[in-house]
Amino acid sequence: MRFTCLFAVTGITGLALAAPGQSISKRAAPFLWFGTNEAGAEFGSGNIPGALNTDYIWPSTSAMQTLRTAGMNIFRVPFAMERLIPGTLTSSPDATYLADLKSVCEDNSCIEALKSYHTHNKISQTVEFITSSGAYAVLDPHNFGRYYGNVITSTSDFAAFWKTLATEFASNEKVIFDTNNEYHTMDQTLVLNLNQAAIDAIRAAGAKSQYIFVEGNSWSGAWTWTTVNDNMKALTDPQDLMIYQMHQYLDSDGSGTSETCVSSTIGQERVVAATKWLKDNGKKAFLGEFAGGANSVCKTAVTGMLDYLSANSDVWLGAAWWSAGPWWGDYMYSFEPPSGTGYTYYMSLLESYFPGSSGPTTTSIATTTKATATTTIAATTTTTAGGSGSTGAPHYAQCGGSSWTGSTTCATPYTCQKQNDFYSQCL
DSSP states (O other), X not given: OOOSSOOOOTTTOOOOOXXXXXEEEEOOOXXXXXXXXXXXTTOOTTSSSOOBTTTBOOOOHHHHHHHHHHTXXXXXXXXXXXXXXXXXXXXXXXXXXXXXXXOOOOSHHHHHHXXXXXXXXXXXXXXXXXXXXXXXXXXXXXXXXXXXXXXXXXXXXXXXXXXXXXXXXXXXXXXXEEOOSOOOXXXXXXXXXXHHHHHHHHHHTTOOSSOXXXXXXXXXXXXXXXXXXXXXXXXOOTTSOEEEEEEEEOSTTSSSOOSOOSOTTHHHHTTHHHHHHHHHHTOOEEEEEEEXXXXXXXXXXXXXXXXXXXXXXXXXXXXXXXXXXXXXXXXXXXXXXXXXXXXXXXXXXXXXXXXXXXXXXXXXXXOOHHHHHHTOTTOOEESSSSSTTEESBOTTOEEXXXXXXXXXXXXXXXXXXXXXXXXXXXX
């Protein structure tokens, strides 16, 4: 989302397609993750550090609980780097802001909302709220590759920031580190080097088991990825848990600032090239931001895009809507329960893509044989994992969960790991 200067909130602070033809199918949703962004802590960038509940706000735990109960299992939490580590990137964290990142669930209503997931009487961490429910928490420095408005040019300083932050969460396997939100209008080699510095620093901090989301230049757009971010294929992670995070909006300039979508097919069209890039380079991705206006053209376009990503779930691991958050008001994409425009218009559509759901009934253009084979989640054999003839569901496939009737064993060397009561996956 192209908000380089996040606003004060009213009322608060003023692949070429391989095989043409129609294919109709109903299948279990194959994504590893599906969820929302949870905006608020990054608001008020014109007033740093600003005041809590005046310039910025933390996500509503009760609203997140509503989405979690519905089946979402990933929440991306934007925050401001300057509030977390003020002064310089090599400084120490601000104790209050760090505590707020961890501690926003103290009241009785919040505790009541968590009774289905917790038996203790006090929940003290935002991240704990998300991760102890079995969901993933994405830590998102929502800074566009800038610090106090200036492009970050020092990879060593950036590494220092990340080592400080990663150290705080190195023991929580459900935390995902997002290197930075939407680098843009920056030197392309610098974007590559900043991402690599972040990866190296996170691992050096002892965070060995967590996923890392890396983002690209040009707002990390999927539609421009192959022409702008091709050098990003050079990134390396010793733990092999690096995922490329791309964003995609469907308005004319891809900025996500209009409720009008270009056409009913623009969603799929804008992710085809990036999908081919991922397959050609053996990479995996997550669509970290997407949205569409509350109208029939956008709804068809969003459906087409998600169907295409789902059909190519060998490289696309999921998606997150932009955005939930308590201060959106009547914002055109708001996914904040119970009355956000996006929530009321799109929830019934999106829930069919949640991990563990029965999946959408789709009519779509057939894609590559590889993608089709991968999305047949109940497959009992695979030749791509554990060697020829290895039995069991393939890597990233579903292997269990409430009402699951498919394979419950995984191909060597993968094991079936419970993600939540509704979904287990071969990892």
